[in-house]
Amino acid sequence: MQSDGMGEAPSAYVNGFRNSIPYINAHRGKTFVVAFPGEAVAAPRFPQLIQDVVLLHSLGIRVVLVHGARPQIDQRLEESQLPIQIAYHRRVTDQASLQAVTEAIGRTAIQVQSQLVQCMAAAHLNPANSVVSSGNYVIAKPFGVHNGIDYQHSGEVRKIRQSAIHQHLDLGHLVLLSPLGYSPTGESFNLLWEEVAEAAATALKADKIVYFSGEEGILNDQNQLVRELTVPEANTLISEQISPHYTLISARDAVTKGINRAHIISYHRDGALLQELFTLDGTGTLITQQIYEKVRLASVDDVASLLELIEPLEQQGVLVRRSRELLENEIQHFTLIERDDKIIACAALYPFMEEHCGELACVVVHPEYRQGSRGDALLKAIEQRAAMLGLTSLFVLTTRTAHWFMERGFRSAAISELPQHKQSLYNYQRNSKVFVKRLTTEP
Numbered sequence: 280m281q282s283d284g285m286g287e288a289p290s291a292y293v294n295g296f297r298n299s300i301p302y303i304n305a306h307r308g309k310t311f312v313v314a315f316p317g318e319a320v321a322a323p324r325f326p327q328l329i330q331d332v333v334l335l336h337s338l339g340i341r342v343v344l345v346h347g348a349r350p351q352i353d354q355r356l357e358e359s360q361l362p363i364q365i366a367y368h369r370r371v372t373d374q375a376s377l378q379a380v381t382e383a384i385g386r387t388a389i390q391v392q393s394q395l396v397q398c399m400a401a402a403h404l405n406p407a408n409s410v411v412s413s414g415n416y417v418i419a420k421p422f423g424v425h426n427g428i429d430y431q432h433s434g435e436v437r438k439i440r441q442s443a444i445h446q447h448l449d450l451g452h453l454v455l456l457s458p459l460g461y462s463p464t465g466e467s468f469n470l471l472w473e474e475v476a477e478a479a480a481t482a483l484k485a486d487k488i489v490y491f492s493g494e495e496g497i498l499n500d501q502n503q504l505v506r507e508l509t510v511p512e513a514n515t516l517i518s519e520q521i522s523p524h525y526t527l528i529s530a531r532d533a534v535t536k537g538i539n540r541a542h543i544i545s546y547h548r549d550g551a552l553l554q555e556l557f558t559l560d561g562t563g564t565l566i567t568q569q570i571y572e573k574v575r576l577a578s579v580d581d582v583a584s585l586l587e588l589i590e591p592l593e594q595q596g597v598l599v600r601r602s603r604e605l606l607e608n609e610i611q612h613f614t615l616i617e618r619d620d621k622i623i624a625c626a627a628l629y630p631f632m633e634e635h636c637g638e639l640a641c642v643v644v645h646p647e648y649r650q651g652s653r654g655d656a657l658l659k660a661i662e663q664r665a666a667m668l669g670l671t672s673l674f675v676l677t678t679r680t681a682h683w684f685m686e687r688g689f690r691s692a693a694i695s696e697l698p699q700h701k702q703s704l705y706n707y708q709r710n711s712k713v714f715v716k717r718l719t720t721e722p
Contacts, residue, residue, distance in 0.1 A: 295558070298558070298559075299557040299558070301620075302556060302557040302558075303338055303557070306335075306338065306339075306340050306486075306556065307338060307339040307340065308339055308340075308341070309340060309341065309486040309487070310340075310341040310343065310448065310483055310484070310485045310486055311335065311340055311341070311342055311343070311485060311486060311487045311488070311489065311556075312343045312344075312345060312476055312479050312480040312483070312485045312487070312488040312489070313332055313335075313342060313343070313344050313345070313488075313489045313491075313552070314344075314345035314346075314347075314472060314473065314475075314476035314488065314489065314490050314491065315328070315345075315346060315347065315472075315490070315491035315546055316346075316347035316349060316472060316491065316492075316493075316546075317346070317347040317348040317349045317350045317351050317352070317387060317472075318347075318349070318350055318493060318546070319346075319347075319491050319546035320346060320347075320348075320351070320387055320390060320391060321350055321351075322546050322547065324546065324547060324548075324549050325394070325546070326394060326398075327549050327550070328491070328546055328552065329391070329394040329395055329398050330398050331550065331552040331553050332344060332395070332398075332453075332552070333395065333398040333399055333402055333404075333453075334402075334553070335552070335556070336399075336404075336408070336453050337402055337404060337408070341448040342453050342454070343444065343448070343453075343454045343455075343456065343479055343480075343483065343485070344391070344395075344453065344454065344455045344456065345455075345456045345457075345458075345472055345475050345476040345479060346387060346388065346391050346455070346456075346457060346458070346472060347387075347458055347471075347472030347473075348383050348384045348387040348388075348457070348458060348472075349370075351383040351384070351386065351387045352370070352379065352380050352383040352384070352469075354383070355379040355380070355382055355383040355386075356376055356379050356380075356383075358379075359376075359379045361375060361376045361379060362376075364376075366426070366428050366430075367425070367426065367428075368471070368523070368525050369422065369430060369433055369471060370430075370433050370469055371428060371429075371430050371431065371433060372430065372431055372432040372433040372468075372469040373431050373432065374431065374432065377432045377467065377469075380432075380469050381459065381467055381469075384457050384458060384459050384469075385457075387457070388413065388455065388457045391455060392411050392413065392455060395411050395453065395455070396409070396411060399411075405451075407450070407451050408451040408452075410447075410450070410451070410452040410453070411452065411453050411454075411455050412447040412452040412453070412454050412455065413454070413455040413456070413457065414443070415440075415461050416439060416440045416443055416444055416454070416456060416479075417436060417438075417439060417440075417456060417457075417459070417460040417461070417470065417475060417478075417479075418436075418437045418438040418439070418440065418460060418461065418462070418463065419434040419435065419436060419437055419460025419461060419462060419468040419470060420434055420435060420437040420462060420468070421433075421434050421468065422434050422435050422468075432466075432467065432468055432469060433468060433469045433470075434460055434462075434468025434469065434470055435468075435470065435471075435474060436460060436470060436474050436475060436478040437460070437462075438482075439478050439479050439481075439482035439483070441482040441483050444479070444483060445483065456475055456476075456479055457475075458470040458471060458472040458475050460475075471525070473490070473525055473526055473528075473529035474529065476488060476490065476529065476533075477529045477530075477532055477533045477536075480533050480538050481533060481536045481537065481538065484537065485538055486538075486539060486540075487538070487539065487540050487541070487542065487556075488530065488533050488538050488540075488541045488542070489541075489542045489543075489544065489552065489555065489556075490526045490529065490530055490541065490542065490543045490544070491544060491545070491546040491551075491552075492526050492543050492544065492545060492546070492563075493545070493546070493547065494545060495544070495545045495548070495562065495563055495564075496543045496544060496545070496562075496563030496564030497516070497524065497527055497543055497563075497564040499516075500519075504563070504564065505564050506560070506561075506564060506565065507564070507565050507566075507567070508564060508565070508566045508567075509566075509567060509568065509569055510531055510534055510535055510566070510567075510568055513527060513530070513531040513566055514531065517531065526543055527543065527566075530542075530543055530566045531566060534566050534567060534568055535568075539567070539568075540565060540566070540567050541565070541566040541567075542555050542556075542561065542563055542564070542565055542566075543563050543564045543566070544561070544562055544563035544564075545562070545563065548562060551563065559618065559619060559621060559647075560647075572616065572617070572618040572619075572623075573616070573617055574614065574615070574616050574617075574656055574657070574660045575614070575615055575617060576611075576613070576614055576615070577610050577611070577613035577614065577615050577625070578610065579607060579610055581610065581613070581615060581622060582603060582606050582607050582610060584621070584622040585606060585610075585613065585615075585622060585625055586601075586603060586606060588622055588623075588624075588625060588643055588645060589601070589625070589641060589643050592643060596678075597678065597679050598641060598643070599706075599709075601641075609627070609629075612627045612628055612629055613625055613626070613627045613641070614626050614627070614628070614657060614660050614661060614664065616644075616653050616656060616657060618648070623644065623645040623647075623648045623653070624643060624644040624645060624648065624653045624654070624656075624657055625641060625642075625643050625657070626639060626640070626641060626642045626643070626657040626658070626660075626661050627639070627640045627641045628640075628661050628664055628665055628673075630665070630668050630670060631698040631700070631701070632668070632669075632670075633698075634698045635669065635670055635671045635672070636670055636671065636672045636673065636674060636698060637661075637665045637668070637670045637672075637673050637674075638673070638674055638675065638676075638701065639658075639661055639673045639674070639675040640675070640676075642654065642657060642658075642675075642680075644657075654683070655687070658687060661673070662718055665718055666718055666719065670718060671717065671718055672715055672716060672717050672718055673689075673715070673716045673718060674692065674696070674697060674701075674713060674714065674715045674716075675689065675713075675714050676705075676711035676712070676713055677711060677712055677714065678709060678710070678711050678712070681712050681714065684714045684716075685714065687716075688716050689714035689715060689716040690714060690715055690716070691712065691713070691714060692713045692714060692715040693713065694713055696713065696715060697713060
């Protein structure tokens with residue numbers, strides 16, 4: 280006999296869809312630049328990548344797509360028996376190879392556009408929202424001579440026609456940019472797709488720029504994914520690299536010029552774009568001006584989120600249950616860790632001024648974030664707050680996490696060492712263990 284599913288826990292798909300709602304609302308109407316190299320166009324998962332781009336477009340996100348074409352150009356040059364010349368990541372485009380370069384970029388653009396149109400048709404979009412706009416939106420200039428090398432018909436972005444692009448975005452079109460620019464006199468220049476993406480994002484004042492890469496994101500020297508980088512951290516990483524990571528350089532420059540966030544994700548991972556934009560942690564590397572996880576004091580506006588965070592532990596009996604009314608009255612005692620507008624950890628400090636001590640209570644870290652050092656960050660913040668109040672010690676009552684506190688300098692104590700008022704409230708049924716830690720006198 281088959282189950283009808285009643286009473287069963289929701290599937291991961293259902294939970295994921297529900298959790299994406301805040302991001303859908305936050306992203307609607309925003310401008311995103313999504314850029315990928317020519318290698319992504321040739322990758323097996325490219326149709327899924329384009330399908331996800333169309334999904335963004337269908338959700339009301341103003342999408343500007345930028346493609347590269349390096350492997351396609353290489354193939355066309357080989358077919359024409361012309362040399363492949365690349366120096367310092369930039370192609371040397373002489374007069375003989377210019378036609379092959381423009382043909383390869385044109386073919387790639389047609390391939391991308393064809394894939395977009397197919398996905399838009401499959402999604403049954405409104406005809407007004409099924410338009411892919413492309414044109415001479417990129418004004419270019421010669422790159423010139425660098426390190427003694429004349430790059431000839433390779434150029435750099437001089438200007439983006441942002442007004443024209445905005446007009447098409449306002450009409451509900453998806454805009455496609457190629458790594459090809461034109462001078463006011465009609466000359467064609469081969470460009471770096473990363474530079475086109477960065478220039479477009481900056482000119483359009485985009486809310487995000489997303490780069491696709493052959494790797495999961497930015498890897499450290501142990502080949503591990505770096506989840507988040509600030510601009511100073513990116514500068515350090517770039518300076519340490521033997522071979523510069525040009526996508527990271529472009530992302531760093533975009534953020535430096537005012538783009539709030541740059542993301543680097545893999546075109547090999549199916550759904551990487553959706554996971555990066557509609558989940559809290561994403562899949563790749565995020566580059567920002569500042570870390571977007573912060574420790575701060577709580578306010579009344581945080582009560583609902585706090586209740587959601589601590590309720591599972593209250594149900595398990597780990598924490599004493601707090602009503603909404605009680606939490607509202609005690610909210611000034613709480614310190615939070617907020618990540619991308621979501622509260623992921625909390626702790627409370629209840630001072631006993633006459634005894635010069637304070638109770639550390641309700642220490643909670645969301646299950647998905649317990650592998651980091653957020654508990655330590657909260658404890659440090661509480662200790663600093665206690666020292667500023669002139670408290671000389673902290674005590675904590677716990678039933679489950681005794682070792683965690685002991686590892687951080689707390690010692691086992693008797694109930695009689697608690698403040699008199701706290702002793703009178705001690706719940707012998709819970710039989711909580713008592714731990715005390717002396718604080719330094721410096722705030």
